[in-house]
């Protein structure tokens with residue numbers, strides 16, 4: 001099956017309540033979704049892209065976490081100020097942003 005989008009960005013916006021465990025939505029996951037949408041439009045990447053909210057991606061301790069497909073790459077500790085670099089480097093130049101990569 002052919003993917004609908006060339007690049008699909010999932011931003012964890014999970015908000016966990018009743019626990020001390022951090023979740024991305026409590027930090028700034030929603031702000032990241034809005035920033036990706038804005039920057040993808042402003043930077044005119046020339047690809048079919050989509051940035052959307054996602055539930056917990058299972059990497060809560062290092063969040064906010066995002067996943068980018070089709071590369072299946074996870075970035076952690078992403079800030080609003082990192083969004084432009086992710087788009088310009090990862091999405092446009094096809095060079096992952098090393099410092100934000102989830103290290104296994």
Ligand code: FES
Nearest residue numbers: 012024056057060
């Ligand atoms: S709450 Fe964001 S990865 Fe789990």
